[in-house]
Amino acid sequence: MKQSERASIMRVISDLIEADGIIDTREITFLETLRAKYSIKTEDEILATSMTFADSLNILLKADEKLKNDLIGDFNLVAMSDNFCAREEALLILALRCCLTINVEGASVISMDTSEIKFEGTQILYVESEYDNEINAQIREHYREICAEIRLAGFDFVYLPKIAEHYKSISEENLYQIADFLYPKVSHERLKVIISQLCNLSTESFCKDQLAAKLNVSEFGMISSSFMIKIGDSLVNDKVVSNFLVIEIENDILKTIRYILDLFAESYHNLRLNYLKEESGRFIFRGFYKQIFDILMLRKGVKSSVVIDTVREQIYFPEADVKLEKIHRREKALYALFLLESISGGINFNKPSNTKQLEKYESRMNSILKKYQVIYKKFGGAKEKAPNILDYATRAPMIALLKKQILNLGDILFHAEDYIIQRNAFGNYGVRISTNLMVCRKGLDDSLEPLTESKEWLAISAL
Numbered sequence: 001m002k003q004s005e006r007a008s009i010m011r012v013i014s015d016l017i018e019a020d021g022i023i024d025t026r027e028i029t030f031l032e033t034l035r036a037k038y039s040i041k042t043e044d045e046i047l048a049t050s051m052t053f054a055d056s057l058n059i060l061l062k063a064d065e066k067l068k069n070d071l072i073g074d075f076n077l078v079a080m081s082d083n084f085c086a087r088e089e090a091l092l093i094l095a096l097r098c099c100l101t102i103n104v105e106g107a108s109v110i111s112m113d114t115s116e117i118k119f120e121g122t123q124i125l126y127v128e129s130e131y132d133n134e135i136n137a138q139i140r141e142h143y144r145e146i147c148a149e150i151r152l153a154g155f156d157f158v159y160l161p162k163i164a165e166h167y168k169s170i171s172e173e174n175l176y177q178i179a180d181f182l183y184p185k186v187s188h189e190r191l192k193v194i195i196s197q198l199c200n201l202s203t204e205s206f207c208k209d210q211l212a213a214k215l216n217v218s219e220f221g222m223i224s225s226s227f228m229i230k231i232g233d234s235l236v237n238d239k240v241v242s243n244f245l246v247i248e249i250e251n252d253i254l255k256t257i258r259y260i261l262d263l264f265a266e267s268y269h270n271l272r273l274n275y276l277k278e279e280s281g282r283f284i285f286r287g288f289y290k291q292i293f294d295i296l297m298l299r300k301g302v303k304s305s306v307v308i309d310t311v312r313e314q315i316y317f318p319e320a321d322v323k324l325e326k327i328h329r330r331e332k333a334l335y336a337l338f339l340l341e342s343i344s345g346g347i348n349f350n351k352p353s354n355t356k357q358l359e360k361y362e363s364r365m366n367s368i369l370k371k372y373q374v375i376y377k378k379f380g381g382a383k384e385k386a387p388n389i390l391d392y393a394t395r396a397p398m399i400a401l402l403k404k405q406i407l408n409l410g411d412i413l414f415h416a417e418d419y420i421i422q423r424n425a426f427g428n429y430g431v432r433i434s435t436n437l438m439v440c441r442k443g444l445d446d447s448l449e450p451l452t453e454s455k456e457w458l459a460i461s462a463l
Contacts, residue, residue, distance in 0.1 A: 003047065005063065006040050008056035009071065010048035012096065015234050015243075016078045020086035030081040034074060052111035053092075053234050053243040057099055068100045079267070087154070090268035091121070091231040095245040097263065104260075106224065106248025111234070112217045114242040117295055123288045124150050124257075125158040125228040127220065127246070129207045135225040136161075138253045146257060153261045154270035155229075158288045164201035175199075183297060189446075190321040194296050201292070213414045214301035225249045227257060303414040306433065307448060308336045308457075309441040310378040318439075318448075320412045324405055329379040330387050331398050336379075337372050337389075338421045338431055339438050340461050343452060346430025349392070365390050371463050399429075 013034060017027045034040070048056075060071065075096055079089040098107040126139065139146065139159055150157040167175065175195050183191070212221035229245045249256045304319035315332050316323035324332070341347050347368060352361050369390055376386035389395045403420045410416040418432040431438075438451040451457050 001039065003044055004059050006038055006044040007047035007051055008059040009034075009038050010040050010045050011051045011053060011056040011234070012060070012071075012075060012092075013078055014048060015053055015232060016075060016089055016092055019088035019092055019232050021088075022082075022086075024082035026083075027078065027081045030078060034078070037074075049235070050237050052236050052241050053232070054109045054111035057096070057109050061099060072096060072101045085267050087268050087270075088121070088232055090264060091229070091245070092243075093267050094229075094260070094264050095231045095243070098245065098247065098260075102263070104247065105250070106226070106246075108219075108246050109231070110217060110219050110228075110244045110246055111236075111241050112215055112244070113239055114233070115240050116298060116300070117215065117291065119230050119242050119244075119291060120287055121230045121232070122155055123158045123230070124155045125288065126160070126203060126225070127207050127211075127223055127228045128203050128225040129212075129221060129223045131202075131204050132225040134251075135249055135253060142254055146254065149254070149257055149261060152270065153264060156287060160201045160203045160206055160292075163289065163292065164199055167195075167198045167201075172199075182293070186297065187318075187321050189316075189318040193319050194293075197296055198292070206292075209303050209414075210295050213303055214295065214298060216301060219246075227260065229260075299412050301414045302412055303437075305437040305439045305448075306339060306419065306431075307439045307441060308339065308451070310336075310375075311441055311444060313379050317409070317413065320409070322409055322412055324402070327401060327405055329376065329381050331402050333372060333376040333379050333381070333386070334389060334395070334398050335402055335421070335431075336375050337368070338429065340371070340375075340451060340457060341368070342430035342432075343435050343438070343461070345426075346424065346428030348426070348428045349390070349395075350427050367463055371460055374460055374463065 013031060017023055017031065060068065063071070076093060079085045079093055085093070095107075095109050098104040099109060128135070143159070143162070147157045170178075172195060175198070176191060179186075179191050179195060186194075207220040207223060211217050212219075223246070226249060227247045229247070231243050231245050234241045234243060247256065247260055299320060299322075302317070302320040304317035307316050307318055309316065313329060313332070314323050315335055324335070338347065349365075352358055369388065372389050373383040373386040377383045387394050387398075389398070399421050406413075406419045407416055409419075413419060421429055421431055423429050435452055436450060439448045440451050440454050440457055441447075442449045442454070
């Protein structure tokens with residue numbers, strides 16, 4: 001047996017023993033038996049502390065059928081070594097059975113670092129990265145029945161569109177007042193963004209933008225319609241890592257959830273009911289409702305728009321609640337220019353050798369400089385004092401400073417490198433973010449509008 005297999009076995013055993021927060025002497029006695037049976041050494045146990053439950057399970061999945069069946073038998077004995085299978089142990093056994101021996105199609109385990117966000121173990125979340133019409137139609141048709149089945153097993157069913165409907169039932173003004181009370185340090189702009197996100201929650205965007213991008217769990221970027229169940233926590237390299245069983249839904253959602261809950265009931269009989277009562281005007285701030293809020297508020301891996309605000313003479317990222325700092329208006333105007341020009345493909349500064357093309361190039365460059373001067377003035381400068389950005393020696397340090405300041409936000413912005421000015425394969429300089437993330441302040445009020453719809457900025461673009 002390889003060391004990775006021995007360490008994987010130890011990881012699973014450790015999680016089972018520690019699952020309920022109680023270590024019984026009978027569990028330790030049985031552990032000694034398993035150490036001898038699988039020849040687990042001290043170095044294997046040390047390696048196990050750096051492995052996630054998902055990593056361990058993926059290694060054990062490659063074992064032969066006899067070993068997998070032996071392991072399930074021993075894992076069950078670990079759970080029952082104190083003559084009682086706790087709920088936390090039963091969840092781990094459920095995941096192990098689904099993946100190792102029963103071979104439930106589409107079953108897998110995902111481990112994610114949750115040192116910044118705490119996931120409670122009482123929810124079953126519906127996840128998908130692309131909207132599935134048929135499955136979502138089934139959920140809406142059988143929603144109460146699904147909730148009842150899941151609640152009887154001691155869980156709450158979390159279907160994000162229903163949560164969005166609940167938040168929409170609360171007035172925007174009241175939502176803002178509540179959010180402002182809960183997060184007094186967060187800016188007005190960001191609170192408005194968060195409230196909008198809450199009221200427009202969709203499963204697919206939550207999976208891709210929050211779980212995959214913000215929490216850096218790539219599996220959620222491409223995930224089929226599935227149930228996601230938290231099965232426990234592990235301590236991996238001194239970090240709290242949460243483990244989730246993901247069960248893909250084939251065709252019949254009720255059949256799938258009943259099958260999983262029946263398997264769970266073979267190890268654990270639930271004696272409690274979970275019930276979060278939703279009412280109009282009632283803001284729930286616990287369970288998954290709080291987790292959603294906390295995830296949206298987490299300033300990490302944020303996919304943010306960029307706002308050009310010439311009234312306040314700043315460029316900021318509202319969803320991330322940060323702005324470009326330590327730059328002069330010359331850099332702000334340059335960045336705004338590149339955002340504007342990126343809409344039409346960017347700016348190519350390469351001078352052609354052909355005479356006819358040279359005339360067009362010079363006309364284009366004069367137009368670019370004129371646009372820059374207009375934007376520079378909008379940021380509070382004098383047109384005649386605007387630097388000559390056609391000169392590489394002038395332009396390059398400005399682009400470098402912008403790059404430095406944007407990359408300094410790398411811990412907050414999702415793919416910060418997409419926000420910097422860079423050259424593409426065609427030699428055009430521009431900003432890679434989607435045009436729908438390019439925004440400007442509309443007039444003197446606080447409202448925003450897409451750069452592509454702003455008459456003022458489109459007029460500059462047409463110069």
